[in-house]
Amino acid sequence: MKIKKIRNSLKRIKAISKKEIRELLRDKRMLGVIFLFPIFLLIVFGYAINFDVKNVKIAVCDLDKSSESINFINSLISSEYFDLVNFIQYGDADKYLDQNLAQCIIVIPKDFSHKIYSNDLVQIQYLIDGVQGNTATLIMNYVNAATLNLSKQVTNKFLLRIGRSYFVPIQIEPRFWFNPDLNSTRFLLPGLIGMILILVSVVTISLSIVREKEMGTIEQLNVSSLSVSELLIGKIIPYIIIAFTNAGIILITGYIFFDITIKGSFIWLLICTLIFLSASLGMGIIVSVIADSLQVAFQIGTLISLLPSLLLSGFIFPIESMPKVIQVFTNITPTKFYIKCLRSILLKGAGIEFYWEQLLYMILFSISTLLIASKLYAKKMK
Amino acid sequence: MNSIEVFELTKKFGSFTAVDNVSFNVKEGEIFGFLGANGAGKSTTIRMLCGILEPTSGDAFVGGYSIVKSPDKVKLNIGYMSQKFSLYNDLTVEENIEFFGSIYGLFGKSLKQKKEWVLEVSYLRGKEKLLTSSLPTGIKQRLALGLAVIHKPKIVFLDEPTSGVDPIFRRNFWDLINELSSEGITVIVTTHYLEEAEYCNDIILIDSGKIIAQGNPKQLKTNYIHHPIFEIQCENATDIIECLEKQNFVDEVSLFGNNIHVITNSNLKEINQILELLSDKNVKSISKITPTLEDVFIHLLEKKNENQKN
Known part of the structure; x- marks a missing residue:
């Protein structure tokens, strides 16, 4: 039933x-x-x-125009993160950021190459479009990393000349699990x-x-x-x-x-x-x-x-x-x-x-x- | 044998009383007419009797089962065809039959037999693969009725089955209802077409949730109107209506097409009184008639309205 x-x-x-x-x-x-x-x-x-920031448009104001500055620029744009838009005059920086022609402008000072080899502190200026907060932060991280890398190379060269080698006691080795390429x-x-x-x-x-x-x-x-x-x-x-x-x-x-x-x-x-x-x-x-x-x-x-x-x-x-x-x-x-x-x-x-x-x-x-x-x-x- | 017994059935929606203390009986195998204007409480009563709406108070026994205590048992014994057209328009004829058949517990061989029967009564043999939406309204109604009784219920409720159907199909549809009734199925049908009420064995008239008249058509015509009723054929009806309404021997005057029906009262001693009154009007003929159901209902409704005013 x-x-x-x-x-x-x-x-x-x-x-x-x-x-x-x-x-x-x-x-x-x-x-x-x-x-x-x-x-x-x-x-x-x-x-x-897509939260990944790639192909950031950069414009470079190279006041030094030395082989060192060109080297530095090359090292930046050889990565997939940066695309060089143009070399510009310092006065054009406003225009490029205003019209969104570039997201980041790098200003390399006149005495860049001179200072590097005279053991002096060099300051490179980055002007970043901060409208999109997230992107701006990411750009900053990228340029920081790139600049740090260059500093390391310079230090290394300098140390080699006096017969020492560069040594970093603690090294970070990040690995992204589950999503390795983020x-x-x-x-x-x-x-x-x-x-x-x-x-x-x-x-x-x-x-x-x-x-x-x-x-x-x-x-x-x-x-x-x-x-x-x-x-x-x-x-x-x-x-x-x-x-x-x-x-x-x-x-x-x-x-x-x-x-x-x-x-x-x-x-x-x-x-x-x-x-x-x-x-x-x-x-x-x-x-x-x-x-x-x-x-x-x-x-x-x-x-x-x-x-x-x-x-x-x-x-x-x-x-x-x-x-x-x-x-x-x-x-x-x-x-x-x-x-x-x-x-x-x-x-x-x-x-x-x-x-x-x-x-x-x-x-x-x-x-x-x-x-x-x-x-x-x-x-x-x- | 009564197949339906209703005891003081009441349904309230908030403060509004849709059905007010209604009691009546329906005999087995008869066609029972449920008449009233839109919103009079017909559908609400039917829905309670089908076990899909709980009454506020009172009870009814449908096929021997209480609608309050065992609505599920009630559902097993009844068929229902609602006011709204309730087939699946996007299914074919055949698919509709199969679906409703299975819902009512028909499978395999018995379903196949029933399918043939439904196709026959709805004139759809050979058109099984047609989409239901493409059928004319009259055919759809026959199909819907066929499906409402596909499980051979003892009682079937038809809620305004013929609204929106042309007169020929309506007549045709009533033949089918008569056929069901002759097979012993009790048919309860609501309608507001008064000529259809003439086909019913028994009728109740409901207004604002209350029963105001009940009986078979013949009883209704004789029990509720006691005085002669005349039909006047004329040209200028409005004129004559105005004139008649002022007379003390006239109870009610109503227009039926081009003709006028006059319900008189005890003040009328002889027909000559009317003839004299209308002698100068352009009247073709005056004759005494047996009242139609329409006369009866108009009379009852007007009387009720007057009582309410007083």
């Missing part, structure tokens, strides 16, 4: 899912949005959002997956339920022997499949365009994603209970999924540097925890022992959203 009941229940769930997939396959526009949107976002984010796309990809998945799931499921409300078909379902949980499970299954396909597309695109591979366990990646999706779909169902029209559902859905994922999840802005109050607020989005899991799995290849807390939180989050969602849904129907 009980087995028969369960079997019938499963058949009804299957009927709902099948219907949902058929409707979706006919909605070409929706399909396009669902599957092309992630690729578009990934490429835009991958190429456009590629920011690699850092962004987990957040991007999280953001796209939550956005697509919240919006698709809420639209699908609200459309039934608008069409009046929901009445027909309510009056049948279909239970609320059967309906919701039947609705969720197709969108989980879609979201997984999406995650796959993003990973493949990430591999093709940005050479990003999965370092850790594939199984745990699936499990984390499944839990994250349940939480997102639960949020989508809640949206569908609140919203009565497709437009409202789309707006609320986008708002609650996109904004927190973008701003509060640690996707772009590190949570550690936020004020304490805001840090508490970051817990409202499951994306925060999913991103931590993804970074561990994708980039570090770390085991479950490093992200079980995040996983646990996501499980709690999805259970509570799904419970609230089905309760709200059932209540609204009364």
Whole structure:
């Protein structure tokens, strides 16, 4: 008896899912949005959002015009960080910075070569465009490093002449693990997956339920022997499949365009994603209970999924540097925890022992959203 | 045998009472008409009887099950077709049938049989692959009705099934309703087309959530209007209406197309009183008629409004 009941229940769930997939396959526009949107976002984010500063435009005001000064300039522009724009007069410096012709201007004093060899202190002036704070800091670090390097060479030469050699007692040897070339796309990809998945799931499921409300078909379902949980499970299954396909597309695109591979366990990646999706779909169902029209559902859905994922999840802005109050607020989005899991799995290849807390939180989050969602849904129907 | 028994059913939305202390019975196998203006409380009552809306107070037994205690059992025994057209427009005919069939627990062979039946009653045999959105409204309604009874319920609720359908399809649709009824299915239908009410075995008229009349069409016509009613064929109707309204033997005057219906009262001693009054007007004919349901309802509603004013 009980087995028969369960079997019938499963058949009804299957009927709902099948219907949902058929409707979706006919909605070409929706399909396009669902599957092309992630690729578009990934490429835009991958190429456009780049924290690396390369090809800084520099202009040089060489007042010395000696072989030493030319040497110095060459050593700068031979790296990929600097591009020489022009040699300029000192008076043109304003113009170059104002019109954004150069981001940094190097002024080499008249007595540069003379002072270097007479054991005197030389001062090189760097004028850096400080409008973009982050970039300016990076430029400063680059020129510092380059200048330090030159100083070292000069000192070395000097010491060699008196029969000594240069010796630095402590040397720094930084190695960047998990992202050796400090590629920011690699850092962004987990957040991007999280953001796209939550956005697509919240919006698709809420639209699908609200459309039934608008069409009046929901009445027909309510009056049948279909239970609320059967309906919701039947609705969720197709969108989980879609979201997984999406995650796959993003990973493949990430591999093709940005050479990003999965370092850790594939199984745990699936499990984390499944839990994250349940939480997102639960949020989508809640949206569908609140919203009565497709437009409202789309707006609320986008708002609650996109904004927190973008701003509060640690996707772009590190949570550690936020004020304490805001840090508490970051817990409202499951994306925060999913991103931590993804970074561990994708980039570090770390085991479950490093992200079980995040996983646990996501499980709690999805259970509570799904419970609230089905309760709200059932209540609204009364 | 009653297939539906309603006891003092009431539904309040905040301070607004949509259905006010309504009681009635529906006999097994009959076509039961539920009449009233838009917003009178018809749909709310139907939705409560279907078990999708909880009543504020009162109870009803539908197919023997209480809508308060076991709405899920109620749902198993009923079919429902709502006011809003409720098929999936982006599915084909066949896919709609399969979907609703499975939702109601039909699979395999029984689903296949039912599919054939639905295709037949909706004239869609050979058009299974058409998208539902491309069908004319009348056909869609037949398909929707077919799907509402696909699981062979004992009772089916039709909420304004014929609104927006042209007269020929409406007649046609009623043939299908009669067919269901002859198979022993109880049909509860709401409508605001009064000529459709004539097809019902029993009718209740509801206004502002209250029942104001009930009975079969014949009873309604005789029980609620006691005095003669006349039909006047004429050219300048507005003139005559104005003139008649002032008379003390006239209860109500209403316009039916080009004709005027006059409900008289006990002050009218003989028909000549009217003839004399209208002798100088351009009147083609005056005849005594049996009231239509429309006469009855207009009469009842006006009487109710007057009572409320007093």
